[in-house]
Amino acid sequence: MNAHSVTASAPGKLMLLGEHAVVYGRPCIVTAVDQRMRATVERIDNPSFILHAPDVGLEEYHLALADITNAEIPKGARFLVEALQQFRVAHPFDGGIRVRTSSDFSSHFGFGSSSASTIAFLRAIDACIGTHLDLRTLFELAFAVVLAVQKTGSGFDVAAATWGGTLHYARGGEIATALPNHSFSLVVGYTGVKVETAPVVHRIREESLRDGGRIERLYDAMATVTAKGVTAFSHADWPAFGVLMDEQQALLRDLGVSSDVLERCILAAKQAGALGAKLSGTGIGDCMIALGTPETVPAIMDAITAAGGIILPVRVQAPAVRLE
Ligand code: MEV
Numbered sequence: 001m002n003a004h005s006v007t008a009s010a011p012g013k014l015m016l017l018g019e020h021a022v023v024y025g026r027p028c029i030v031t032a033v034d035q036r037m038r039a040t041v042e043r044i045d046n047p048s049f050i051l052h053a054p055d056v057g058l059e060e061y062h063l064a065l066a067d068i069t070n071a072e073i074p075k076g077a078r079f080l081v082e083a084l085q086q087f088r089v090a091h092p093f094d095g096g097i098r099v100r101t102s103s104d105f106s107s108h109f110g111f112g113s114s115s116a117s118t119i120a121f122l123r124a125i126d127a128c129i130g131t132h133l134d135l136r137t138l139f140e141l142a143f144a145v146v147l148a149v150q151k152t153g154s155g156f157d158v159a160a161a162t163w164g165g166t167l168h169y170a171r172g173g174e175i176a177t178a179l180p181n182h183s184f185s186l187v188v189g190y191t192g193v194k195v196e197t198a199p200v201v202h203r204i205r206e207e208s209l210r211d212g213g214r215i216e217r218l219y220d221a222m223a224t225v226t227a228k229g230v231t232a233f234s235h236a237d238w239p240a241f242g243v244l245m246d247e248q249q250a251l252l253r254d255l256g257v258s259s260d261v262l263e264r265c266i267l268a269a270k271q272a273g274a275l276g277a278k279l280s281g282t283g284i285g286d287c288m289i290a291l292g293t294p295e296t297v298p299a300i301m302d303a304i305t306a307a308g309g310i311i312l313p314v315r316v317q318a319p320a321v322r323l324e
Pocket of ligand 1: 020022201281
């Protein structure tokens with residue numbers, strides 16, 4: 001069998017506007033960041049899946065493909081095992097797969113490491129097997145994988161990893177429109193608190209069933225903010241976009257997903273001249289983002305650091321999934 005290996009990489013993501021509401025059908029704006037996940041894939045004769053993923057503590061994890069649907073899969077292997085299984089069902093091939101993954105970033109940061117590694121893995125298998133799937137098909141496959149493993153999610157992180165740049169996006173790819181490739185100055189502060197998305201989404205869903213429409217109204221307000229955000233972003237109107245980030249943060253606070261450390265970093269960024277600042281993604285911890293200008297970025301970084309945040313140097317508008 002041809003033993004050549006193929007490496008693909010995919011970017012992480014940061015949510016600019018619309019988190020949480022996007023799980024319930026309202027659109028969001030997401031940008032891809034230049035922190036990438038890599039997957040190097042090789043076909044092997046043995047009908048097995050062999051994974052080397054030191055970033056998640058797995059060395060030479062071995063699974064016979066005959067056991068793929070009934071084995072107890074370790075956490076760090078679940079997305080790739082599910083991806084391989086779904087790929088093989090849609091596009092059967094002989095033999096097995098050996099894969100090595102590596103990451104530019106810690107899975108703690110909420111940059112979407114599982115989604116980025118899933119799409120990088122699928123892209124590399126596709127190239128190895130020669131199926132020549134287009135990006136939309138890869139996105140749909142990866143979104144199905146993420147839903148099968150996580151049971152919840154809008155797929156915005158899969159979309160950012162697939163198409164890169166900045167996207168206007170609605171759940172399942174119902175909207176996945178590239179916004180202009182403007183450069184903008186985003187500062188990212190990590191709170192030091194790792195957050196699992198699924199339990200937070202689950203908690204809010206439970207609250208929403210009891211609260212007589214209040215949370216639905218928050219989601220509608222977020223949709224209005226995102227719609228205005230598409231216009232502001234398209235015109236590179238950063239002061240207007242900053243105001244919308246602040247509005248989204250106020251709505252997220254009402255939703256109950258902000259926290260003291262997030263609020264401290266956000267306030268510090270605003271006092272240092274940020275045009276807008278908000279949590280990005282799930283909330284509770286993870287990252288906050290602040291929109292600045294090239295002139296104000298250093299002061300914003302210092303202010304976030306003094307407030308207890310850890311600056312993560314990332315570039316936005318990162319390129320799509322690609323073969324290396
Ligand atoms: C998590 O980073 C963002 C959420 O909107 C969940 C999702 O869109 O899948 C809370």
